[in-house]
Amino acid sequence: MISAPRLPLSDGSTIPQLGVGTYKVPAEVTTDLVAGALAAGYRHIDTAALYGNEAEVGEGLRASGLERDEVFVTTKVWNDDQGFDETLRAFDTSAAKLGLDRVDLYLIHWPIPSADRYVDTWRALQRLQEEGRATSIGVSNFSVPHLERLREETGVLPAVNQVELHPRFPQDALVDWHAAHEIVTESWAPLARGGLLGEPLLARIAEKHGKTPAQVVVRWHLDRGLVVFPKSVSLDRIRENGDVFDFVLDADDHEAIATLDTGERTGRNPDLD
Template sequence: MAVNNIPSVHLNNDAAIPQLGFGTFQIPPAETKAAVTSALNAGIRHIDTAQMYGNEKEVGEAIRDSGIDRSDIFVTSKLNNDVHDPAVVADALARTTERLGLGPIDLFLIHWPLPEVGDFVETWRALEAEYRAGNVRTIGVSNFNADHLERLLADTDVVPAVNQIEVHPYFQQDELREFNERHEIATEAWAPLAQGAVLDDPVLAEIAEEVNRSVAQVTLRWHIQRGDVIFPKSSTPERAAENSEIFDFDLSQPQVERIDALDKNHRFGPDPATFNFVPE
């Protein structure tokens, strides 16, 4: 699958996921359909949502109304933190499938490991059962550290296809990315622009001037050349289009190394080792 020269990453179950997608985190439901429509109009064919975001229904509406063949669009959602009990995982997945209205979802993730809330291994086993039954095409995890993944690899049968983690120039997570690669787990980078924090970075601004691109485009291109799957969020058609125009230039190795040197080990989101929030 390639639209507007967007390459795909082949997952460990032979599915293919477009390397550039569109994220819907913090997009209100009332604005979601228009935002997803703009992304689809810009040639993006990979949409990322979650039960937690509350906008699955609107994502599905945008895709169904787009006129684009369903098989050409890759859709991800994620299991909410309050439905980790293995007894309710199947129902939770069924509700996501119903809200989206697109048939079996392409990828379903455990959103957070919640190490002190139940047992994510048992939650994963429930997802494995749904995968084997054909109720979801691919399963993976989000925000799992290496020790969490080691437990899954030791105690379950299906290797997660992806691990969606915070990655950006200020928090590069090279050791975890290498762990993922070693076990044929694709790395998806959420907050690829560090929630906008990198847009004022002077090094990135210098490189952007050198290649006649925006700082956002340079940062997203850096991710692409590293092999990350990314899904920047934008509510404006212009920004969605800009984010998709990153496949007709390359960063040189010295430019990549200058961006690599920006790593501050600075996390903007919660630490998966200690994050155990469950909504009431």
């Protein structure tokens, strides 16, 4: 059984360090995938309004037979629903689809600075937290200027920032800024959308530890103190991704992996929206 450690959040809650991402997981397989992942020991499921599978995630939660407090559930407000009132309505829609009256973490999916609505959206998330409907609140794809503006205008920094992060784009400066301000970093595209799996350097490190390249990369995220949720539509692969708690990477491994840094994103730059 997979048993991931939990990291403390600035609001007093904790978050499982390893989870299952559901981006681009087809709705028709999501229920079985979520239920199977929970049966394997995962306790953290990440979804979003954009993903179109919140209802199926909720069905998977119920099919698992686990108590509500045993599973950490994250969802996100999409760009079209930003704004104070709009975000509150979007949350109601997501909660109804999930079949939950509370989520563990609610995120602003993107800052979209050109729309200039993320501060009002953040105030809506604060309201949801005050009402107990979102235990923790955070953001996704925010850079330091976006975070500093939230602090200046609302006095509250997010508990979490979920950003693209992988060995080719390790985001060292942002991770350090987060740590200095008690923000937990979550990694999306942790395997660079599969682009790292054929990397010879990772294959050599994997052979050294008797693991797969994917397991090495997941371990790299965990060793850095990040929350990570690799995505797969294969339950066998999800189980494999969770089999990473019987080894750690040594200093030589981390030094070698650092050479993969190219600054290359697989997604868009949030500063340009």
